[in-house]
Amino acid sequence: MYVYINGQFAKKEEVMISPFDHGFLYGLGVFETFRIYNGHPFLLDDHLERLNAGMKTLNIDAAFSREEVLKILKELLAKNRYKHAYIRLNVSAGNGEIGLQTESYTEPNVIVFPKPLSPPVEMAEKMAVLLDIKRNTPEGGERLKSHHYLNNVLAKREIGNAPDMEGVFLTQEGFLSEGIVSNIFWYKDGILFTPAIETGILNGITRRFVIALAREAGLTVREGFYKQEEAEAADEIFLTNSIQEIVPVTSFSGTDYPGKEGRIVKALYKHYEAHRETLWSRIQLGGIVND
Incomplete structure (x- = not known):
């Protein structure tokens, strides 16, 4: 290579x-x-x-x-x-x-x-589990995609190497933040929820793109401070990552979810799939920018 x-x-x-x-x-x-x-x-x-x-x-x-x-x-x-x-x-x-x-x-x-990498075929599902280790706070004003990865490494050691599992951090205050290598979304009552960047998460590129996709499709998107119980009550949960794309969740905290059969995740993935060989920026989606 x-x-x-x-x-x-x-x-x-x-x-x-x-x-x-x-x-x-x-x-x-x-x-x-x-x-x-x-x-x-x-x-x-x-x-x-x-x-x-x-x-x-x-x-x-x-x-x-x-x-x-x-x-x-x-x-x-x-x-x-x-x-x-x-x-x-x-x-x-x-x-x-x-x-x-x-x-x-x-x-x-x-x-x-x-x-x-092989050409993508379909969405890969994962189980999501809450981590005991808490998400550390950013070193500066916001989290960079930097070489400081000890918090993530310790979290990965906690859950092991199972490829179909992702650990989800809580902040020290008990709010949902993000996965070890992903951002988290959930859908409930017509609204797509995701933790706000003020929780100290990395503002993922795929996170921003999916927010833009959802709004372009007419969905209401809310970013905020949420407890785990709010995600557990969701109709659908999924993760986002620039390499793994959109990853439907099949279980979280002992509750089962529809995974790749979920209506919202299937619709979003269809739009994602249609754009991945052409787009240079989320800005090309009707001018919608989420910062």
Whole structure:
């Protein structure tokens, strides 16, 4: 497998970074994961928008355009002979002296990792379980998709490696927040609910896109602070993730749900499926933006 690193393409076994990289020493790095569908990087503009904002927060003096990243992706896909792929675009602060740095990082390490994926066939269902470990609070004003993943790793250890299970965090105050690698939604009485970003969750790209899809379809969407009992009373529950797409939930806290047979999740997935080989941004959905 070939990866991209700092302007070059190399076999994965040959890729190296310095131990003086502040992404390694202090966790100063951000990343985006997204899918390539038949050569198209779905919602790439939205991912780059979030990546560029995260780099600004970390004082990394860099920004990526669609054209720049597309050039990398096209060559990377060609070298690996992939048409459908998982992509991780990773930016770490770059090399520095040992010690905390206040000046801007001007030479970040940029690595793009691909993995082959099969063309999607249908939604994959999961069971959702409440985690004992609580969601930590963001390191700054809002949660970045950053290298700080210990809370997620500890949560994953709690539930194990079962591929059909996702753990759901509560905040320290007892409000629903998000999954280990997903955002959570539920439908009840004509309304689609999801925790607000003020709970400290990652404002997922697929989360934003699904909110836009739902509103475009005429659904009422409410973001707020909710207790687990409110989700448990739902007609349908599903998770969202840029790689796994829309994931229907079959059980949560001992209650069964219709999973992929749910009316709302089937309708949303149909719209999602229709757009994934063409859209660059959620903004293209009738101009609806959810920030």
